[in-house]
Amino acid sequence: MRKVTVxxxxxxxxxxxxxxxxxxSLNSLGYKxxxxxxxxxxxxxxxxxxxxxxxRVKEMCDKLLAxxxxxxxxxxxxxxxxx
Amino acid sequence: MKFAVIVFPGSNCDRDMYHAVKGVLGEEADLVWYxxxxxENYDGILLPGGFSYGDYxxxxxxxxxxxxxxxxxxxxxKGKPVLGVCNGFQILxxxxxxxxxxxxxxxxxxxxxxxxLVVENNQTIFTSGYAKGEVVRYPIAxxxxxxxxxxxxxxxxxxxxxxxxxxxxxxxxxxxxxxGITNKEGNVLGMMPHPERAVEALLGSYDGLKLxxxxxxxxxxxxxxxxx
Numbered sequence: 086m087r088k089v090t091v092x093x094x095x096x097x098x099x100x101x102x103x104x105x106x107x108x109x110s111l112n113s114l115g116y117k118x119x120x121x122x123x124x125x126x127x128x129x130x131x132x133x134x135x136x137x138x139x140x141r142v143k144e145m146c147d148k149l150l151a152x153x154x155x156x157x158x159x160x161x162x163x164x165x166x167x168x
Numbered sequence: 169m170k171f172a173v174i175v176f177p178g179s180n181c182d183r184d185m186y187h188a189v190k191g192v193l194g195e196e197a198d199l200v201w202y203x204x205x206x207x208e209n210y211d212g213i214l215l216p217g218g219f220s221y222g223d224y225x226x227x228x229x230x231x232x233x234x235x236x237x238x239x240x241x242x243x244x245x246k247g248k249p250v251l252g253v254c255n256g257f258q259i260l261x262x263x264x265x266x267x268x269x270x271x272x273x274x275x276x277x278x279x280x281x282x283x284x285l286v287v288e289n290n291q292t293i294f295t296s297g298y299a300k301g302e303v304v305r306y307p308i309a310x311x312x313x314x315x316x317x318x319x320x321x322x323x324x325x326x327x328x329x330x331x332x333x334x335x336x337x338x339x340x341x342x343x344x345x346x347x348g349i350t351n352k353e354g355n356v357l358g359m360m361p362h363p364e365r366a367v368e369a370l371l372g373s374y375d376g377l378k379l380x381x382x383x384x385x386x387x388x389x390x391x392x393x394x395x396x
Contacts, residue, residue: 102341103276106276
């Protein structure tokens with residue numbers, strides 16, 4: 086079993102009103118140094134190990150987990166974990 | 169004409185859509201559950217609004233992976249009219265039947281009120297009953313109706329006359345004020361505003377009626393030609 090972590094972020098150039106609201110809120114709390122905040126998604130999966138693990142995870146990202154029109158993704162395959 | 173109104177877990181405008189084509193227009197219609205369905209015998213497919221799968225992951229993303237969407241794709245390829253409204257539009261973009269994506273509204277809030285739309289293209293099977301440039305009033309009800317596409321896609325949409333409706337006063341931040349687009353072939357229309365909720369004076373507007381009438385009229389004419 087492998088732990089796979091997927092990070093999904095909005096593409097550069099895609100407006101992120103949620104991130105903007107967070108940035109404004111942080112600024113109003115006094116954290117004036119925050120110039121930008123972007124919101125993304127973090128998905129953790131436990132996946133049975135196999136020879137095509139990486140390419141299958143990439144497929145999962147392309148087919149469902151991320152929307153290529155608006156999002157980029159990256160993922161990490163962790164060390165083997167025992168269930 | 170026989171319509172299929174596809175029902176996903178979490179659809180909530182399915183009855184409104186059914187009422188528009190069956191109750192108001194008097195055409196045949198079935199509510200078709202998304203599992204074990206067969207769309208072969210339907211002349212038109214309606215994807216209603218709602219929150220399929222609770223909008224988990226992204227609005228429409230999970231519904232887009234269901235088998236019924238493969239069938240919708242097959243029927244669309246035959247030239248049958250497919251209309252997706254609100255969540256139905258989100259499902260159409262997520263499944264790749266229409267370009268672009270629907271994102272959170274610019275001001276983050278859910279919006280539910282009437283909007284004025286401009287009919288940009290009346291040369292479609294959905295809008296032939298309207299005049300070009302006609303202003304119509306449909307309700308909107310969405311939190312994620314902010315249409316986004318890249319510059320290249322937008323140029324394509326313009327070139328192919330795929331932009332069918334725009335907002336007069338853009339409520340949600342949509343690129344180019346886009347409220348509704350078709351595919352290149354013109355037989356798949358996705359739109360955020362709800363024509364099915366504007367089919368009777370009692371509902372505050374019957375401007376949506378002509379959209380459904382256009383579909384039926386164009387289908388009858390093509391059917392007549394095909395069987396003459």
